[in-house]
Amino acid sequence: MQEEDPISVALKQEEDAAPNEAPRLSVLQWLRSNLFSNWANAILTLLGALAAFLMLRGVLNFVFSENREWVAVRTNLRALMTLSYPESQYVRVWVALGFVVGLAGLSAGIWSDWGGLPIRRLATWFMGIGGLIALCVVVREPSVLMDSEGKALSTLEGSLQRESFGAAMADRVDWWIAALVLFTVGAVLWSRYSSVQRRHVELPITSIVYVGIGIAILTLWVVPYGHYAFVDGTYIAESGTTVAFSTQMPWTVMWVLLGLGFLVGRFLRSSQYVGMSKTGSNLLWLICPFALFWVVLRDPALDYGHVMSTDLPMGLAFGLLGAGALWLLTRSDIGEAGRIAATLLLIFAIFNWVAAFFGWYPMLQKARISFLLLAFAALLAPNFIGDIAKRRQLVLGWVGVMALVHYLATMINTPSTVDLQSDEFLGGLGLTLFVAVIVVVLSFPLGVLLALGRTSKFPIFRMLSTSYIEIIRGVPLISVLIFFSVMVPLFLPDGMELAELAAVLTGYTLFSAAYLAENVRGGLQSITKGQYEAADAIGLTSAQRTGFIVLPQALTVSIPQLVGQVISSFKETSLLAIIGLFDFLRVANSVIPAQSEFMGVKREGILVVAMIYFFFNFIISKYSQRLERRVGLGER
């Protein structure tokens, strides 16, 4: 590997460095060596402690202040997640979520091998969290005194009246208990597992995580979190009760589904079908964003007459005739004629799109897409010439792709039956996740193509992809998005329309592809010349060389950068809020503050949004570090 960025190498080595078996230090020794080794260090420690104290106090005072209206967020949780998805159809959201959760459990069962967590480590976490809670309780300033009507009392000069420090500590007795319980549990575990034989007893991480999630969900049934919601526009606020049944039940089902999926996955892993189930779960992940969004959430009203007369015959025709054509094209005696036929097919497929723009002859969009796909398959056909099993691979793959494409195209073209209250069909976190996933999925092939173009030996292709990448990377995303949401309608010929979401998705994808291409290019440059020469030496065609030798290695090398790109794509979905779509940031920033009950309550919602983004990104980045270690990057 010649071209790897030295900074990430250095950081990785730092992370990977095995923690030395440090000699056991007493508390005093540890303090001296880590915090007070000399006078400069001591001053830094004191300054740092002061800064940390002020920051913690500021955050706690902000979060627990009497002026915070967290009720606004609790009431609008559903709006933050799905905006105005109709109440009566809400089961669809749960079905979609359940599918994802079950699939996640299944994949975790098939793939995951998270190992164990030493109980002593768990014990230190318990003690640490207990100590942190105690620290927070002491650090937060005393609460404001309230009169009997719940109004804050203030002194004559206008400043707020606060209770005394002792009274504040006494008021927070429940927090003290929580801290004490956590600390005691931790301490007991620690001491019970401190003997030499039991020091390394471990619990499997998967079950810790599962039980943790389960405890969190089961408290919904017991703990009186209060019930706050907008039901059909009326504001319900009941403190002292548990949350509504319509929240408790689905989450419990999700938890059960997660466990079931995991068990099935574990069963498949030990069975003989492990390879097939790995492929299958990957395929399901690829399909599920499209299927869940357009089929489950959108609930298309199928017109069966049209399906029987047009959609089904067309899908069958493309599937079967295309399969026949591909079968012929993979005959071993096809020779030159195969390539010529594939090229002609490609020209015809491209011509269809040109004709569509000028309106020369009508053709269903999915027919155009199918012809294009068929042309690509035909171009790939020479790589599958061989025995029957090899030819069957291509043909069966083609039939599968056609079935999927035609099914989804039919569904997408059918109008939705969901009773929409706003222009956009989905909003909130759902929209954010949908856009992020679609952008990542669609920009990946485009980015790889651009990277190949930029590193190719064809000067014009190189020039075109380089200028595309550099222009896109030189302008901010927001201008690209505005360009696409405002300008795209201008570029289309009469009678052609593009929904705003589709226009924005196009902009996002094109933008993200340019960045992705740069990451893939880094990987491509790390492939040594010998690999190319070896591929040529065993007589691979250039498509085979790229697909089987170069790209697999290049993509493996660029996994960290690709994951980084996924994270930034996800972060960039927040820009949806600016261009007029209702993602969950927009809900927090302008929908909630506009409600008459919560006029101008902005900071709470934005803080929650920030925490959700943080949660996802932090998990992805930590996971990518593990993944990197597993594929053994930088160790060859």
Next chain:
Amino acid sequence: MAINSPPSIHHERPPLYRDVTVVKWVVQIVALLLTLGALWFLANQAGDNLRASNVPTDYDFLSVNPGIDLSSGIDTDPDTGGRALWVGMVNTLRMAIAGILVATILGVIVGLARLSNNWLLKKIGTVFVETLRNVPLLVQILFYGAVFASLDRVTAEVGPINGWLHISNKGLSMPRAHIADGFYQWVIVLLVGLVVANFLRKRRIAQQDVTGEETYPILSAFGLMVVVAVIGWFIHPIFGFIGGIFEALSALVSSIPETALQFVIGALCLGTSAYWIRGFLNSRRTPAGLAKLTDDDYFRMIFAAVGGVVGAFFFLVLWPGLSSWMINSTSDLFEVLGNKFGNGRSGRPLDVDLPNIVQTGKFPNYGPSGLNFSIGFAAVFFGVVFYTAAFIAEIVRGGILAVPKGQTEAAASLGLRRSTALRRVIIPQALRVMLPPLGNQYLNLTKNTSLAIAVGYSDIVQVGQTVYNQTGKTLPVVSIWMFFYLSCSLSISVIVNFFNVRMKIVER
């Protein structure tokens, strides 16, 4: 093609549609034509649609009063659209430059904190980096904006230091140092001083090399600069004659005939392609004479020649206005410079105004004399600074970790002090690794300032959006954005590359 080659090879030439070179170039040219055709078609379509909706695509709005007020900037009530966009550009650049400076300082501090052997500092640094880089910038900006908007209302006694520093829900107001009359002449004095100081520094270094004594070259050059600056403060009006030179230049440029420039541009196009072809042929020249050229080489040369001719044709026939625009703008530039450096500017080069609070309508507000930062500015500024600093901290940490430990040990064994080793051995090597990603972060910061649109700070995107909402000229405004950001990106990468080349290890 090759004449000398034996006929047997000639004989085995594949048919045209299987000839690698031909296919390769035909495919490329077809792809190029398709791309250009698609672009042309889309542009045409957009033109038709715009004409149909009665919004012609022209740049007239640049000289028409847009009737908009900007929230902040050098001119909050611009009298032309061009002026409004200019204010937006200045705001963007101001934000970007201030952001780059502060984010770099903060990022270096946090990066070093993460490397220190102090446990507490390390943890604080880690929390800073992990929190800030995992929360989207827009969310941070909106949050800071919401927090600042809930500060106290502005009054004369809002504090914290009345008359000097005010912080309120209208933003921050503090004393403003600004360029006054005579600044430009003073800069000339400083430039002269710089040349002399550089000369002094080199002499001192030479002296140090010869005698081995410590001569403090940097310190003495800096001292000289201070002396020159103080003297220049009083004597700068003598440089007023420079204005005349610039005015003469302006007259000279405007006397160039348009057609001459046009032909120069055309000739430049042709010359460039001829030069390239010559260089290409030279690179194929062997000691024995011109090497055999492959078909691929012929295609390249033909392509270069056609490109040159098309370029010349484009500038000569299709776009003759370019040359007059170039002449006019260059002449204007020199005229403006002539004005700035002209005689009769004898005031102080710099001046300071204190903030004031005025009440014109119902509510008091900051007056124009202080340096005012609006809530929007503060929100975007803190957003981009914190966000970018988190990334810069990681770059700094990685860069220093990338220097092998042997370097530190070698420096120590030479008897260098720790600070000297850092300055002379570690940091130069770390900087070499850090520069390219650092440049990337500066680019990102500049582009990220466009999120100002969310909190209403008048950067170029926000002003542009207001302008096209008023006039409907979307396409021109978008083209100005693209042009502006591309030139920003280009200048930053040129600067970074310059340093990059300078820092590179000279390899044998």
